Amino acid sequence: MDEEQLVRFLQRKFSFPNGRGIGDDASAQRINPSATWGSRIVAKDLFVEGTHFNLHHYSLAQAAEKSVGANVSDMAAMGGRGMEIYLGLGVPSRARTSDLEAVFSGIHKACRRWRLRLGGGDVSKAPCWFFSVTILGHALRPVFRDRAQDGDLIGLVGRIGESALGLALLQRNTPDSFYTRRHIQVNLHLGAAEELGRVASAMIDVSDGLLKDLSRILSASQVGAEIHIENLPITRRMKACCRQHDLDAQQLALTGGEDYALLCCIPPQRLKLLKGNGERLRIIGRIRSSPQRLTCLLNGRTQEIPAGGYDHLSNNLSDSRESPEFDNPR
Amino acid sequence: MDEEQLVRFLQRKFSFPNGRGIGDDASAQRINPSATWGSRIVAKDLFVEGTHFNLHHYSLAQAAEKSVGANVSDMAAMGGRGMEIYLGLGVPSRARTSDLEAVFSGIHKACRRWRLRLGGGDVSKAPCWFFSVTILGHALRPVFRDRAQDGDLIGLVGRIGESALGLALLQRNTPDSFYTRRHIQVNLHLGAAEELGRVASAMIDVSDGLLKDLSRILSASQVGAEIHIENLPITRRMKACCRQHDLDAQQLALTGGEDYALLCCIPPQRLKLLKGNGERLRIIGRIRSSPQRLTCLLNGRTQEIPAGGYDHLSNNLSDSRESPEFDNPR
Structure with a gap:
């Protein structure tokens, strides 16, 4: 199944609201029509060892930091600002205490750099390191992909x-x-x-x-x-x-x-x-x-x-x- | 590093708001003090092949459904009700189209069963199947772990x-x-x-x-x-x-x-x-x-x-x- 096929399959199977379908960097929902601060934006990006990075090139701290940065970028591309992240962390059995410290140093650096709060998460043994980051934020005016017009x-x-x-x-x-x-x-x-x-x-x-x-x-x-x-x-x-x-x-x-x-x-x-x-x-x-x-x-x-x-x-x-x-x- | 050590390490490294520290089933934030609908609740649970399940016991649809159910349970244990989920899906290279269809059948069943919306997500090649589900919801009165009292x-x-x-x-x-x-x-x-x-x-x-x-x-x-x-x-x-x-x-x-x-x-x-x-x-x-x-x-x-x-x-x-x-x- 290629990407377009998966997207079509998901569009058939799940009623994405307003029939707008799927495919943006993040999702956006108006929380409160009377509120002045616009829409809540949520994005989620995976960063998997062997697929997105390998540890010959990255330190664990760098991989952790980049996994957050990619999410901040998705948020920004929607015109949004990230507020907090939730981290799902896969940890291989070879990991040592110092590895976990390195990971959270990278997460900490990312949180400071992009003014984010670590809101929570989950850690599990896994066959490889992986970072599953969900970022929550908001946008005054969410920007989508489907509104480009002739002449822009x-x-x-x-x-x-x-x-x-x-x-x-x-x-x-x-x-x-x-x-x-x-x-x-x-x-x-x-x-x-x-x-x-x-x-x-x-x-x-x-x-x-x-x-x-x-x-x-x-x-x-x-x-x-x-x-x-x-x-x-x-x-x-x-x-x-x-x-x-x-x-x-x-x-x-x-x-x-x-x-x-x-x-x-x-x-x-x-x-x-x-x-x-x-x-x-x-x-x-x-x-x-x-x-x-x-x-x-x-x-x-x-x-x-x-x-x-x-x-x-x-x-x-x-x-x-x-x-x-x-x-x-x- | 054991669980208590990790929690202590994270408490030192990240300033969890109000100094309440970490360790609940989910996080809760008051979004709008004047709103009547209480707090926003967010939970995140990993469900990893080989760690949490193996496919001799589970069909892919069952594993997908359970990965959502565990999150709904965390939400319920905070006194909250889930509204939408975001799915990070790890897919091994051996996967076929029918496997992806099975996964999303399980997700779809879970969404119907627990009245959830699939808000978005990310899919990546990985060494094993994994489900990283983030659930967003709300609670009128969030219930924590740290308020049990003598005599309860x-x-x-x-x-x-x-x-x-x-x-x-x-x-x-x-x-x-x-x-x-x-x-x-x-x-x-x-x-x-x-x-x-x-x-x-x-x-x-x-x-x-x-x-x-x-x-x-x-x-x-x-x-x-x-x-x-x-x-x-x-x-x-x-x-x-x-x-x-x-x-x-x-x-x-x-x-x-x-x-x-x-x-x-x-x-x-x-x-x-x-x-x-x-x-x-x-x-x-x-x-x-x-x-x-x-x-x-x-x-x-x-x-x-x-x-x-x-x-x-x-x-x-x-x-x-x-x-x-x-x-x-x-």
Whole structure:
């Protein structure tokens, strides 16, 4: 069963409220129509040893911290702010006391960094380390994936492909400390998320690659898009590093995951409402009306989409990158 | 690191609100002081293949259903009612489409049975099946573990030891369909929980065994207790089945887990406030002032506590029954 099939199956089986179906970064519910503080947002992300991380690359504290960061990113991509987390922790029998201390040091660091409270959780023996984090928070104006419209500008805050480059270098045993850090640590853009949340028609965090995450917006909104590859934020440093290691910077930027950049769609007339963080926003393309058709342009000419990009959705569940989130939008 | 050490470590490291520390079935927060609907309750329980269940005994649908039931039980033991669940699902690479359909059939059945909504979740490849369920709900009057007082009656709703008997018979390859069902299925007492929630000073669900779960109340409330073993709800059928298989019914009742019976402490003067469900309540003992001292009496004479009971807390984390919950009470 691939991701789309699972989502369709779940949509048939469970009556997600308002018939909006599933597929956002998090779920959002209005708690109290008269309250001024909007909607409650809940997100849940798994981070499993052997699937999402291995301990040759991560310390336990780093893995624990990243498992929280990925959830904060999902919350931010909904225009929300996290308040507290609940941790389900799988512990292999080889674990020592110092390992548990390391895990909770990472959780503690994440809680301080992103101003979260550890609300509770559960610990169990398991065949591998895993982190199952549920984050609770709220948003004044939740932003979904299904409201992108023809003509919206496609914007990006943060760099893309650098986490994948860091991982590729780690896997080749030619680590580069800068890109290792880009892979191991979660760099979030919470200020930008807050500001973008007020104006964006749709938003998502780039956790599975630009093309894949953009395709989720297109699919949910029933629109198409064109991306101008020359506008992607690929640094000279990244280009040089990729050349040196015979890697394709453009492909990494289009398909690499776990950068936690923010990808949003903004009606052009709302662009002027952006203040400070508007500077950090790169316009990389535009939403088009042709349903779910994605065109990549380089200097005005159509560029072939690299392997591992837009077609990822047809891969099997056993591909680690295919882990579907089935959060629903209301 | 054993459970008590982990809890102490977490108490030092994380400032659980109001200094109430951790250790309840679920966490509870007043959302809005002016609201009439009390506190939001959140619980989280892991259910891991090889630790909590194996697929020789459970179908995937049954395991999925039980993983939700255990959370509903935690919610009920706080005097709360669950509203929605979030599911983190670990899927081994051997899984087929029909396995995923079975899992979500079990989740669907649980949602219908306990009137829950599936709010969202995440799916990931993992070395084994695991279910990480977070349940959100609310309570008019949350019931904690730390408010049992000298003189309170200790009451029990539901049977105990029958799930452990079912498991023992499965493990010996001499299954008994009645007790297998008692082990595989979660039988909750939600009506009783609602009524007891209004009068109890402390409450917990018997998920890790009567002595162990009672000891959690004693430890949190800094009190002791005496239990009258002749008052335990052990049926003739269970006694006969235990005799036949050379098992100790009394020990199973005192230490067997996963019955999801309700164990509560009630000030005697409040007993008369119980209506319908009062009939189902068995008084099995009384809270005493001597801190954390637990005496088991049989026909008035002190009974030695069977191995595997009260002293479980000193076991290692690697014992599956020792999985600590670190939910906090506020």
